[in-house]
Amino acid sequence: MTDTLLLLVYIIVFPGFIFLLAYALFFEFLDRKISARMQHRVGPPLFQPFADLIKMLGKEVIDPDGVDRHVFDTAPLVALAAVMTAFLYIPVTGASPLAFQGDLVVVLYLLMLPTVALFLIGWLSRNVFSAVGGIRAVTQMFIYEVPFFLALLTPALMAGSWSISDIVLWQQEHLWFMVIQPIGFVVGLIGLQAKLERTPFDIPEAETEIVAGPWTELTGRRLALMHLTSDVSLVVGSSLIAALFLGGPALPWTVSPVWLNWIAGFLLFLAKTLAVLLILSSMKVATGRIRIDQLNAIGWKYIAGAAVVQVALVLIVDYFGVAV
């Protein structure tokens, strides 16, 4: 009974949905604030993302002519549900109670769903900007997804486990994968930036070219939910990178009592995800948008190449049984 209750608390309150939503909005605030300060602007106040969310939730929902309303209503919900579920498998204060062999693959799969939802929205919008944006989103997905998957699977390969929590444990005993697999770390960060459609990979929603891409016809709560999905994806992506490459919430030594250990792990989680966010924000501020054909060339030539090299290195090391 208490186990079920604890699990429910884990899923719904902490570190599940409520914490996740709050953290996602805080993340958006930080992201906007960091880029604003780097661009010599003032930036938003702390509760701005929250205010935006509430405001958009209350706005009128407009159905474009001839659009399948149900799909339009469902797609943002599915996207949000997918990324929120993904977060449950990521260790926040210690191993996730839901962890199982293969949860890494599930998380990667769930993280892919928002892009598919976005494509669907774009395709169904009956709007040329949305359609072009949707096609771009899916084209971009085929470019970054392969190196991103390869980069995130190499830690699993070396740790010999398909569970994120196990990979964190492995790093606790050995070394951070950022140190062992620097190429994979960089590719993972670039892939994450592309997945989140942030500059230089904001090609699907390029404001000056195609208005807002698939987002163009989204209004009211659909837009609010899609924005929230982006924010949550940012948190999930950052924590995934933090867990796989930066050792996650695991401390190198054990602190007693347990609750202190738990808090220390949580603080580590916060610090590491924020560090990842800082890198992602800097990347966003320091670049302009590249073109889809340029991304295609760069993605397959260099990024995918680097990921393959990383996998090959891991396999060779594994084959010769070099102990790390």
Place this chain on the structure above:
Amino acid sequence: MPEVVIPIGPQHPALKEPVNFRVIADGEKIIRLELDLSYSHRGVEKAAESRNFIRVLPLLERVCGICSHSHSTAFSKGIEEIMQLEIPPRALYIRTIIAELERMHSHMLWLGVAAHEIGFNTLFMWTWRDREVVQDTLEEMTGNRVHYGMNEIGGVRCDLTPVQVNKALSRLPNLEERVRKYVDMVNDQETMLIRFKGIGKMSREEALKFGAVGPTARASGVDIDTRRDDPYLAYQEVPWNVVTDTAGDVYGRTRVRIGELFESIKIVRYCLENLPGGQIRVNNPPKNAPEGEILSRYEAPRGELVHFIRTNGTDKVERVDIRTPTLANWTSVAMCLVNQNLADIPVIVAAIDPCLSCTSRITIVNHKNGKPGRSG
């Protein structure tokens, strides 16, 4: 993929003013571009005919928000030539200073817009911040940030005090340093290079054929600049160079504009340091202009601006015709866009620094039903 018509405008986030491009694209490749200009015809020329010269100047200044000084200078220059007025050198120098400050803030604005078009918002924010320095200087000198109202027939409206001159001079080194930073960014920033180099290429022959003017033409190696070719104001006395580039693409146009920023700083510094004394305007300039026609050329930030003025012996013009540089550059844009990528439209269009409302000189009337709109 079949051909798709993508409407850009009249309302579009990339456009600051109304214009309509119908882009016919095959996937992401542009096949053809159809332009529909003139959404904001304001009847400035007609209004100018019903006002006397004193009241025309503020009106013409409002043709454009960026190159407001250009229009009033081009007009007053023409009228003064018809009246055969000898403008005091101090007035010419002050006009030159304002003109070059205007060019500086215009080019900085452009650099920010071009960066914004490729999604590089950091440079956008930075250039617009630094542009404030120039605007502050203009505000101190003239009292206004946008429409300076500095020109009068026969001179300028107000004098520069030594305090203003020193304040402006003290701002220039900092500004120069910032512009140097932009040069570094344009030459080193990877995403800017891949989005600017080889995009919207136009050869020297094409630039001449399509009648491009200003930085657009100079970037293709056409060595034209009204300030040197048909000198006016104080440009003859100031040491400066015409900046050209051979690249012919958006990258070249960026380099020309940044080069002109340096030249403008040089000109402003020289003029401020060597400001001649004396009057700032002619005493009692005549109210009426004798009958005559004049073509007044002026190098606005965007290229050669032409005012054709016909007077009839009264204190009003009989006809004033304004050819803005943007109008001269439109054909080159339509040409540059063919076979380019869909994603490059904003930056290629922005590369000529279009000023759309200033260009709206014509109303197209459908000859079949006599109503305004696109003719059949």
